[in-house]
Amino acid sequence: MDDLNLLRMFLAVARSGKFSAAADQLGLTRSAISQGIRRLEDERGIALFHRTTRSVRLTEAGAALHAAIAGPFAEIGSALDNLATDVPRGTLRIAATSIAEQFLSGPLIASFIEAHPQVTLDITVTDAEFDIVSAGFDAGVRLGEVIAEDMIALPLTGEQRQVAVATPDYFAAHGVPDHPRDLIEHRCIGWRPAPERAPYRWEFEENGHALDVAVPARLTTNDMQVMIRTALAGGGITFGMEETFRPWLEEGRLLSILDKFLPPFQGFYLFYPSRRNIPPKLRVMIDHVRRYRALSR
Numbered sequence: 001m002d003d004l005n006l007l008r009m010f011l012a013v014a015r016s017g018k019f020s021a022a023a024d025q026l027g028l029t030r031s032a033i034s035q036g037i038r039r040l041e042d043e044r045g046i047a048l049f050h051r052t053t054r055s056v057r058l059t060e061a062g063a064a065l066h067a068a069i070a071g072p073f074a075e076i077g078s079a080l081d082n083l084a085t086d087v088p089r090g091t092l093r094i095a096a097t098s099i100a101e102q103f104l105s106g107p108l109i110a111s112f113i114e115a116h117p118q119v120t121l122d123i124t125v126t127d128a129e130f131d132i133v134s135a136g137f138d139a140g141v142r143l144g145e146v147i148a149e150d151m152i153a154l155p156l157t158g159e160q161r162q163v164a165v166a167t168p169d170y171f172a173a174h175g176v177p178d179h180p181r182d183l184i185e186h187r188c189i190g191w192r193p194a195p196e197r198a199p200y201r202w203e204f205e206e207n208g209h210a211l212d213v214a215v216p217a218r219l220t221t222n223d224m225q226v227m228i229r230t231a232l233a234g235g236g237i238t239f240g241m242e243e244t245f246r247p248w249l250e251e252g253r254l255l256s257i258l259d260k261f262l263p264p265f266q267g268f269y270l271f272y273p274s275r276r277n278i279p280p281k282l283r284v285m286i287d288h289v290r291r292y293r294a295l296s297r
Contacts, residue, residue: 088280089118096141101243127193144266157267187236190217204261
């Protein structure tokens with residue numbers, strides 16, 4: 001087994017955090033992956049992973065190796081894809097934030113699938129911030145303000161804004177806050193991006209200055225659908241992207257408040273690494289996003 005195959009195994013385990021998942025990705029047995037990693041470690045005389053019965057994580061040396069080779073391997077894969085064919089084909093892996101309503105709502109993805117039958121989309125919805133190249137993704141979808149400077153970013157939407165919403169019955173019973181600080185007197189439905197992360201502080205602006213409020217959430221969740229359903233049932237005030245709540249705002253089932261404290265900001269982008277050789281499967285997604293946005297204006 002040559003070193004390149006061992007390094008492919010290493011990258012697969014580093015991405016997935018599991019020998020079994022890496023084996024599935026590469027079409028090998030778990031034993032073959034384990035033996036390959038052990039051989040790589042023995043040849044170099046250093047441990048690359050910390051192993052427990054529940055998890056596999058990189059050692060300091062493993063993290064350094066991963067940082068050094070993940071990018072070049074992605075470049076090699078793109079170059080080989082381009083050599084093989086000009087026809088877009090293969091699996092296109094995209095990491096998208098859960099609040100990217102226009103991207104995730106269905107029409108953009110469905111029209112892409114219909115137009116490119118030989119490309120398989122593998123979309124992971126995650127609000128974690130990470131290096132998409134190291135994690136094995138071809139592209140990502142996030143708000144522009146959190147995209148790394150070394151990425152190429154293609155606008156997916158125009159400006160966005162957040163809103164605080166609740167039902168008319170809730171406001172009739174509990175009153176309407178006049179200022180973001182008044183939210184501390186209300187039942188709030190909050191959001192947490194991940195179990196180990198602090199709840200999201202609701203972001204407002206007053207006289208050109210940021211005003212963040214740590215609301216006293218009676219419910220905190222990482223699922224926007226839980227937030228929406230609870231708010232529609234009269235559970236309290238929740239907070240999120242205006243596009244997410246638009247159907248219920250237009251129907252009058254939800255009302256937005258504190259709008260003067262919620263100015264617009266730059267929207268969502270499809271982003272991807274700067275490469276000389278963009279694989280055809282990613283190139284057609286880039287072109288599709290451009291056309292879709294032009295038709296949506």
